[in-house]
Amino acid sequence: MLLTGAEIVVECLKEQGVDTVFGYPGGTILNVYDALYKHSNEINHVLTSHEQGAAHAADGYARATGKVGVCMATSGPGATNLVTGIATAYMDSVPMVAITCNVNLPSLGKDSFQEVDIAGVTMPITKHGYIVKDVAILADTLRKAFSIARSGRPGPVLVDITKDVTANKYEYTPQTIVEEAPKVKYTETELETAVALIKEAKKPFIYVGGGAVISGAYEEVREFAEKVDAPVCDTLMGKGVFDGHDARYTGMIGMHGTKTSNFGVSECDLLIALGARFSDRVVGNPKKFAENAKVLHIDIDAAEINKNIRTDVSVVGDLKEVLTKINAKLEKQNHGEWMQHIAQLKEKYPLNYDTSVLSCPYVMEEIDRVTNGQAIITTDVGQHQMWAAQYYKYSMPRTFLSSGGLGTMGYGLGACIGAKMGKPDKVCINIAGDGCFRMNMNEMATASRYNIRIIQVVINNHVLGMVRQWQTLFYEKRYSQTVLTDKVDFCKVAEGLGCAAIRVTKKEEVAPAIEKALELNAPVLIECIIPEDDKVFPMVPAGAPISEAFDAQDLASKA
Numbered sequence: 417m418l419l420t421g422a423e424i425v426v427e428c429l430k431e432q433g434v435d436t437v438f439g440y441p442g443g444t445i446l447n448v449y450d451a452l453y454k455h456s457n458e459i460n461h462v463l464t465s466h467e468q469g470a471a472h473a474a475d476g477y478a479r480a481t482g483k484v485g486v487c488m489a490t491s492g493p494g495a496t497n498l499v500t501g502i503a504t505a506y507m508d509s510v511p512m513v514a515i516t517c518n519v520n521l522p523s524l525g526k527d528s529f530q531e532v533d534i535a536g537v538t539m540p541i542t543k544h545g546y547i548v549k550d551v552a553i554l555a556d557t558l559r560k561a562f563s564i565a566r567s568g569r570p571g572p573v574l575v576d577i578t579k580d581v582t583a584n585k586y587e588y589t590p591q592t593i594v595e596e597a598p599k600v601k602y603t604e605t606e607l608e609t610a611v612a613l614i615k616e617a618k619k620p621f622i623y624v625g626g627g628a629v630i631s632g633a634y635e636e637v638r639e640f641a642e643k644v645d646a647p648v649c650d651t652l653m654g655k656g657v658f659d660g661h662d663a664r665y666t667g668m669i670g671m672h673g674t675k676t677s678n679f680g681v682s683e684c685d686l687l688i689a690l691g692a693r694f695s696d697r698v699v700g701n702p703k704k705f706a707e708n709a710k711v712l713h714i715d716i717d718a719a720e721i722n723k724n725i726r727t728d729v730s731v732v733g734d735l736k737e738v739l740t741k742i743n744a745k746l747e748k749q750n751h752g753e754w755m756q757h758i759a760q761l762k763e764k765y766p767l768n769y770d771t772s773v774l775s776c777p778y779v780m781e782e783i784d785r786v787t788n789g790q791a792i793i794t795t796d797v798g799q800h801q802m803w804a805a806q807y808y809k810y811s812m813p814r815t816f817l818s819s820g821g822l823g824t825m826g827y828g829l830g831a832c833i834g835a836k837m838g839k840p841d842k843v844c845i846n847i848a849g850d851g852c853f854r855m856n857m858n859e860m861a862t863a864s865r866y867n868i869r870i871i872q873v874v875i876n877n878h879v880l881g882m883v884r885q886w887q888t889l890f891y892e893k894r895y896s897q898t899v900l901t902d903k904v905d906f907c908k909v910a911e912g913l914g915c916a917a918i919r920v921t922k923k924e925e926v927a928p929a930i931e932k933a934l935e936l937n938a939p940v941l942i943e944c945i946i947p948e949d950d951k952v953f954p955m956v957p958a959g960a961p962i963s964e965a966f967d968a969q970d971l972a973s974k975a
Contacts, residue, residue, distance in 0.1 A: 421582040426455050428558040431593060434486050436460045436477060436837050438470040442490025445517035447582035457471070462837060462866060464856040467494050467616035471501020472856070475510050476831030479817045480792055481838040481964060484511040484560040484565050484630070492530030495576070496537065502572045507655060507821025509630060511570035513561050514538075521549050522579045535576050542913045543571040547762065551584040559591065567596060568719040599731040612744045613712055613729050617686035619754045620646040621706075623669060623698075625651025626733055626820070627691020627715055629813040633657070634741035635669060637690060643743060644688070645751045647758040649677035651698055651935045652805055654691070655816035660809035664755075666762060670698035671956045672802040675765035675965050678956065680758055681706050682963035686791065689713045691735045694724035695821070696958075701942065704961035706825040714738050767806055768967075770950075774923050776800050776847075776875045779944050780807035783873075784846060786930045791843040792817065792835050796828040796852030798961035802952040804847045825857030832870045833863055843934065850876040850900055857909060863939035864914030871933045872915075872941045874906050877948045885951050910941035917941045 419427065425448050429437065436461060439451045463482060464470040467489045474485030485505075494514040505512045519528040526828050535545040544564050546557050554577065561573040614620065622644065626809050628637055634657045641648050641664055648658045649669040651675040658665055667674035669681060681687060687709045692698070700707045702725060710728040713721055714735055721730045731738050769777040780803055783791065789809055794817040795801040801818055810816050819827040832846035853874050863870055875881075885894050908918035916938050918929045926944070933940040953967035 417519040417588055418585050419760050420447065420451070420585050421554050421577065422451040424449045424551070424554050424588050424877060425558065425577070425582070426459065426588065427588055428555055429459055429486065430455070431559070431591060432484065432562045433593070434459060434484070436462065437488055437748055438462045438464055438473040438477070438834065439488030440464060440467050440470060440490070440494060442494045444491040444519060444579040444605060445488060445582075446493075447579065448488065448515070448517060453964045460837070462664050462833070462862065464830065464833075464862050467497030467818045468501050468826070469833075469856055469859040469862060470553040471512075471514065472827050472830030473834035474512050474514075474835070475501060475505045476817055477792060477838040478505070478510050479831070479836035480814055482814065483707055484513055484562055484614065485834065485836070486513050486515065487513045490530070491534070492532050495532055495534040496657070497697045499541070499972040501830075502574065504571040504824045506541040506543075506824045509570050509626060510572065511565040511661070512572040513565050514572060514574045516574065516576045517582060518547070518576050518578050521578045521935065522822060524578065535574060536942060538574050541572070541616060542574050545574040546576065548575060548577040548581055551581045551586040554581060554586070555588060559593075561747070563596070569627075602738065606729070606731050607738070607741055607745065609729050610712055610714075610731055611671065611742060613686065614644055614688070614746060615749065618751065620644050620686040620688060620751065621681050621684035621685045622646050622648045622688045622690065623656050623681065623692055623710070624648060624654040624690050625692025626651065628654055628657040631716070631735040631934055632813075633691070633736035633739055636736055636743060639743050640739050643746045643748055645749045645755065646679055646688070647755065649673065649681065651692055651695070652818060652820045655758060656810035657727065661811060665757070666758060668805055669777045670695070670962060671700070671958070672690040672806070672952050672954065673962070673965070674767060675954050675967070676758065676761040678748050678954070678962040678965045679761055682708070683963070684709045687711050689715070691715055693720045696724075699724060700960050700962040702958050704963070722851065726968070772815060773851060773916060773922065773947060774926070774944060775946050775950055776944070777807045778923055779873065779875065779926055780804055780847070782926045784808045786927055786934070787843050787845075791815070791845050792912030793850055794818065794828045794832040794835060794844065794846045796846075796848040797823045797825050798849045799885065799950070799952045800847050800849045800875040813852055825852040829853065829856050829872060832872070833859060833868050836868050836870050845871040845873060847873050847875065847883055849907070850878065851880040853906065854904070857906070858913070860913040860939065860941065867937070868939055869937065870939050872910070872939070874943045875946060876943050877904065877946045879948045881950070882952070884948070888949070888951070890957070906941065906943045915939045915941055917943070920944045
């Protein structure tokens, strides 16, 4: 059938099973929006308050569902406003297709009104980028974009289309999408070598990263942990793959990981990394990371092998597939003495906080209790992010959505909206600090416009908490530009944007506030006022070995 380029875009979205897109219209993309209008009963478009919010919403949708998220923007500033969201998705391997439109082909390269080479701008932060200048290749380009976004190690793909292409007509032929099977990159010999290394170990430790979430390998990881008879830690991105309630679970590893995880990994004789990239926030000092251990690394991306940490054995392939085969080859191991030692570390070094005052850890524990651990938690970046990772017990993957690699303040609210659109039956709660919330709080208007029933929790300590923590510990309390004691009233802001609002100042008010928010048929903001000097512990100074993790008691003993 003969269709305009704009109609081809919509048909290709339908082909890919896209049911929701996030975006903001403008001059060059008007034809696409006109086509979307005609198909509004098939594709739901969410108009965000800012293009960055659209990118984060597409990201949150993708993380929560496992499907490709889609965002759209017009040329120039519309397209550049997507950049932070695209970079966020790239760093955390999130499948996303960003569709932008540009000026007409004859106007390209002439500094035309709202012209930007967005494909060039985003080249370092996308898996691939396309500029479509011919309607004849539009459909195939979009199909390739979706295939690239979700295959292998996922990531964002940009498709920039000149406006005249969206108006020109071409014969469109529908295609059935066939999912490509993962390409096997490993050998049976490598699997046997990995199994042999595991059998030799006396003190193995399993380290789970975001790749385990992406591959859907949580059942295989749990079976693997039982067979190896090993403790399990995770990264920020790996939350929920291994049940946070399981006795084997030791908590997060790294800069704000538990002492049990950090000390245990430092003592182990075999570290098994599953879909993890040995980030600097995990490793600390690479020369002293797991220095007593051999390293087995399983990852789909060959570029990650030996990039940050030298491995003794590696297997490159889809984690779910690789673990299925290793589990079939591996007999049940027994490391009773090692597991008892880890249990003693857990008892000796539990997470703790000041229970006498209202705090974010207490809020997270109450959210966990009231929601029975079944909510999707999104976060912004900072102290609240770490507390959300530490004190909510994640039992399933795709229930903790956060900007790990890029550390994007302002990420959480858009992501929460996207997650709720993708998983409407789930309770979706965003945890933000007051500094982060300021950045994209206009997306509360998006939530109210569509009555997207999210809960926005603002942990308000009137400072940029994580930066202030560093200033306290390492900059002799020189609080340069981190104090936010102004006249902003977040509850009034939320109400002004059409949302309900509740302010909490005491511990006993937390549970009723959460319960009321769950009862209301509307988006709700809960502002929690906490002390300005609350700190996230344990902590490892940047570049220090993770074996040097310290907490408030350690600081007090040195004073």
